[in-house]
Amino acid sequence: MIIKIKTTNSSYDIVIEKNVLNHVEDYLNLKRKVIILTDDGVPKEYIDNVFSKCETCFIYTIKQGENSKNFDNYEKLLKFMIENNFTRKDCLISLGGGVVGDLGGFVASTFMRGITFYNLPTTLLSQVDSSIGGKTAIDMGGYKNLVGSFYPPSKVLIDSTTLKTLDQRQLYSGLVESIKMSLTHSQKLFDLIFNSKNLYDDIDEIICQSLLIKKQVVEKDEKELEFRKVLNFGHTIGHIIESKSKYSYLHGECVAKGMTYFVSEEVKTKLLNLLNKYNLPPKECNLSLDNIYDYLLHDKKTHNKSIDVIFVNKIGSFQIKNMTIDELIKYLEVK
Ligand SMILES: NC(=O)c1ccc[n+]([C@@H]2O[C@H](COP(=O)([O-])OP(=O)(O)OC[C@H]3O[C@@H](n4cnc5c(N)ncnc54)[C@H](O)[C@@H]3O)[C@@H](O)[C@H]2O)c1
Incomplete structure (x- = not known):
């Protein structure tokens, strides 16, 4: 193709x-x-x-x-x-x-x-x-x-x-980016990954569907001025976990954990089921809230102490919500 x-x-x-x-x-x-x-x-x-x-x-x-x-x-x-x-x-x-x-x-x-x-x-x-x-x-x-x-x-x-x-941990970590795109754009891709019996048999289809989603996004917003932000779903928190763990977890593993904070309860159950199938995220890969203010302040996406956060309430769709760093930390405290 x-x-x-x-x-x-x-x-x-x-x-x-x-x-x-x-x-x-x-x-x-x-x-x-x-x-x-x-x-x-x-x-x-x-x-x-x-x-x-x-x-x-x-x-x-x-x-x-x-x-x-x-x-x-x-x-x-x-x-x-x-x-x-x-x-x-x-x-x-x-x-x-x-x-x-x-x-x-x-x-x-x-x-x-x-x-x-x-x-x-x-x-x-x-x-x-x-x-x-x-x-x-x-x-x-x-x-x-x-x-x-x-x-x-x-x-x-x-x-x-x-x-x-490629070793399996790297493979599954890469798969997280496809899972991410499915959550924000495509129930069909989510089901494909969830129902796959042998990932290698379905991989070309997963790659194509993921690329078609990213194509839609980058063609609309090549330079990440607005719409491309959706690709950061799960990444703000993912990057903090990655950085605090001194990169002992792979990027996708941290993003997997990061996504779980910003989905509805209904989506969370489905997402955890899917992640579990691919040994994601690793058990100890958790977010500690200590000193995260500075991490959020230095995030490239933060402007005037506030940040756009992507939420998924229903698979295949998303909302972008602007939150101050304090609001985001409060939100995470009760999660
Ligand atoms: N430009 C972008 O839009 C964009 C988007 C996402 C991530 N990134 C960047 O991508 C990088 C991570 O990429 P990655 O996850 O591919 O990591 P990587 O490039 O470090 O590759 C992971 C490991 O796999 C090995 N490897 C590569 N191909 C292999 C194969 N076929 N068989 C066996 N081993 C193989 C590599 O030697 C390496 O050790 C980060 O630097 C990240 O910032 C860029």
């Missing part, structure tokens, strides 16, 4: 096809210098596969993990491209999860004011979420995604067979 994304500033295709990594040359223009950005956790077979389709290709491998999304790697990668005489006509491929997708996108967006960027996501989170929408970023000064750009890829190729090598 091909999903076409069209916003005021960009248009690109997302190809969802099992084994598409075996014939990337049918979709990407590789008759130029290519740099593949990947990390040391991405299985070598995927890298070799893409490499073998290129004429002049360099592989740049960073350490796996969020810590690699930093300025140092950004600068080193740019220097590497300069030393190897990359030009405006050349291209960068990110092959891996959201970390190499975000870093690679940012490098591609700034090298010579922008070169072709192809995203080949290989984690579920990156396939359903971070590869669409054009956000690129690195972390700085202890803050996540503080420096970045909106720079859409020229093409995204999604090969769900790569998920077979």
Whole structure:
């Protein structure tokens, strides 16, 4: 399946096809210098596969993990491209999860004011979420995604067979972003995930439905001025848990917990049932309310000490409510 994304500033295709990594040359223009950005956790077979389709290709491998999304790697990668005489006509491929997708996108967006960027996501989170929408970023000064750009890829190729090598905890954590989108937009997707007997059998359908939801949102609001806020459902509290636990839980695990605070009792029962099926959230992954005022104050979404919070009272719909930080803390205290 091909999903076409069209916003005021960009248009690109997302190809969802099992084994598409075996014939990337049918979709990407590789008759130029290519740099593949990947990390040391991405299985070598995927890298070799893409490499073998290129004429002049360099592989740049960073350490796996969020810590690699930093300025140092950004600068080193740019220097590497300069030393190897990359030009405006050349291209960068990110092959891996959201970390190499975000870093690679940012490098591609700034090298010579922008070169072709192809995203080949290989984690579920990156396939359903971070590869669409054009956000690129690195972390700085202890803050996540503080420096970045909106720079859409020229093409995204999604090969769900790569998920077979992903560990189950990462897989389920990525699934949370699809669960999130189902809660705010689609009972059908919620039921699909809930009734799935074998996730791998249904994964392409889950990926497609999730992307179609995110497509609707980003096409309406490319730069997160208003409507795109809905994608932050569960994330405000999720980020606090993530940060307070010093990242010992995965992003999706924290978002799973975060969503449970902002749903009606009826939705909560259904949501907990669904999460339970995928061992989510981990038992000890809880929110402690100590000192959360400062966390909320420094949230990128907070303005004038108030924040838009997404609520789901009925699966497939949502409300955005503006709350002051004090109101939100009081709300959480009685939850
Ligand atoms: N740009 C956006 O819109 C957006 C949206 C959501 C999240 N993000 C970002 O995405 C990042 C998280 O992405 P992630 O969850 O993919 O994490 P990740 O990129 O760190 O990948 C997780 C782990 O999986 C390994 N891996 C990747 N593919 C594999 C495969 N097929 N088989 C086995 N192992 C594999 C990686 O080596 C890594 O260790 C965060 O930095 C987050 O800020 C960006």
